[in-house]
Amino acid sequence: MSKVNIGLVQMTCTGNKEENLQKAIAKTREAAAKGAQIVCLQELFTSLYFCDVEDYENFKLAEPIPGPSTDALSAVAKELGVVIIASLFEKRTQGIYHNTTAVLDADGTYSGKYRKMHIPDDPAYYEKFYFTPGDLGYKVFKTKFTTFGVLICWDQWYPEAARITSLMGAEILFYPTAIGWATSQDEATNTEQYNAWQTIQRSHAVANGVHVVSVNRVGMEQNGAMKFWGGSFVSNPFGSLLYNASHEQEETTVVEIDTAKTDSYRTHWPFMRDRRIDSYQPITKRFIDEE
Numbered sequence: 188m189s190k191v192n193i194g195l196v197q198m199t200c201t202g203n204k205e206e207n208l209q210k211a212i213a214k215t216r217e218a219a220a221k222g223a224q225i226v227c228l229q230e231l232f233t234s235l236y237f238c239d240v241e242d243y244e245n246f247k248l249a250e251p252i253p254g255p256s257t258d259a260l261s262a263v264a265k266e267l268g269v270v271i272i273a274s275l276f277e278k279r280t281q282g283i284y285h286n287t288t289a290v291l292d293a294d295g296t297y298s299g300k301y302r303k304m305h306i307p308d309d310p311a312y313y314e315k316f317y318f319t320p321g322d323l324g325y326k327v328f329k330t331k332f333t334t335f336g337v338l339i340c341w342d343q344w345y346p347e348a349a350r351i352t353s354l355m356g357a358e359i360l361f362y363p364t365a366i367g368w369a370t371s372q373d374e375a376t377n378t379e380q381y382n383a384w385q386t387i388q389r390s391h392a393v394a395n396g397v398h399v400v401s402v403n404r405v406g407m408e409q410n411g412a413m414k415f416w417g418g419s420f421v422s423n424p425f426g427s428l429l430y431n432a433s434h435e436q437e438e439t440t441v442v443e444i445d446t447a448k449t450d451s452y453r454t455h456w457p458f459m460r461d462r463r464i465d466s467y468q469p470i471t472k473r474f475i476d477e478e
Contacts, residue, residue, distance in 0.1 A: 189447035191224050191333050192225070192442070192443050193226075193443075194218030194225065194441050195226075195400065195439070195442070196211060196214045197402060197403060197405050197438045198214060198229065198437045198439075199437055200233075200404060200408075202235055207232060207234060208259060211232050212260070215228070215263055216267065218439050219269050223441045224268075225270040225335070226269055227402045228274060229274065229363050229402045230286075230364050230404070231275070231276060232273070232404070233256060234248050236409075236413070238311075238317060239311045239312070239412075240313065241316040246317070251278055252275055252300050256273065256275055260273050260289075264294075265293075265294055270290065270292055273288065274288045275288070275289060277302070279319075285303065286314065286321075287300050288301050290328045290330065290337065292330050292331055302320075305342045305344070325351045327355045333446055334358050335358060336360050337363070338360060338362055340365060342362070344387055346387075346390070353395035353396075362402070366403060367404075367415035368414050368416055369413060370412055371412070377416070385401075389422045389428075392423065394458060395424075396424045396456070396458070396459065397446075398424060400421050401419055403432075405436065416434050421442045421444065423444070424448055425456070
C-alpha cells in the first residue's frame with residue numbers, strides 16, 4: 188500500500204519510568220483510535236531527558252532490547268495492529284550502553300533496532316557519557332505498512348545518514364528526538380535554533396524524495412532550565428509541511444502520507460539520477476587539507 192497513516196506522540200515525561208511507559212501506551216491507543224497504522228514515540232520517552240548531567244545513577248534507567256519495554260509495546264502493537272517505533276536506553280552488557288530505537292511490527296513481532304550513530308556532547312546534552320556510538324550501521328525496517336528508516340535526534344543534522352538510509356530503500360525517515368531551549372535564551376535565538384532544526388530535516392526530504400517524520404518531546408525539565416520545544420512535524424518529499432505541532436502542548440496526531448509520491452518527485456526533480464557517485468570519495472575524510 189502507498190497510503191499510510193502516521194501517528195505522532197508529542198508528550199511530557201516525569202521521573203517515573205513505568206508511568207511514562209503507560210502514558211506512551213495510552214497515547215498509542217489514542218493514535219490507533221484515530222486511524223494510525225505506524226506510531227512514532229519521542230526519543231527516550233520512558234524517562235526525563237537524563238543526559239543534562241553526568242550521573243552514574245542514571246545508568247539504572249537502561250534495559251536490554253528486546254526487554255521489558257519492548258515486550259509491553261509488542262503486546263500493544265499486536266492488539267491494535269499498529270507498528271510502534273520506540274526509542275529506549277539500551278543496556279547491551281555491563282559497561283556498554285546505547286541510545287536505541289526498537290521497531291515492533293503490527294503483529295507484535297520485534298523487527299529489530301537501530302543504534303544512534305552520532306552522539307552529541309554539549310552543555311546539558313552530555314550523551315557521550317552514557318552512549319556508545321551505534322555499530323549496527325544504518326537500518327531500514329520492512330513492516331506491514333511500509334519500509335522506513337529510523338534515525339535519532341543528533342543524527343538529524345547529518346545529510347549522509349539520511350542519504351544512506353534512503354538509498355537502502357526507506358520510504359519514510361523517522362526521527363525520534365529530544366531537543367529544547369535553555370530558558371535563559373532570548374526568543375530570537377530560540378527561533379533561529381528551531382528553524383535550523385526543521386530546515387535541515389526538510390532538506391533531507393527534498394534531497395532524497397521521501398517523507399520525513401520528526402517527533403520531539405515537550406515540557407519543562409531540568410528544574411526549569413530546559414524547555415523541550417515540541418514542534419513535531421511531517422514533511423512531504425519536497426519539504427512542504429503536512430503537520431506542525433505546537434511548542435507548548437502535548438499532541439497525539441495522525442497524518443496520512445502517500446509514499447507513492449516519492450516516485451513522482453524523484454522523476455520530476457531527478458537528484459538521485461544526477462548524483463555523481465564517482466566524485467564523492469572525499470566525503471570519507473574528516474577534513475580535506477590543502478596540498
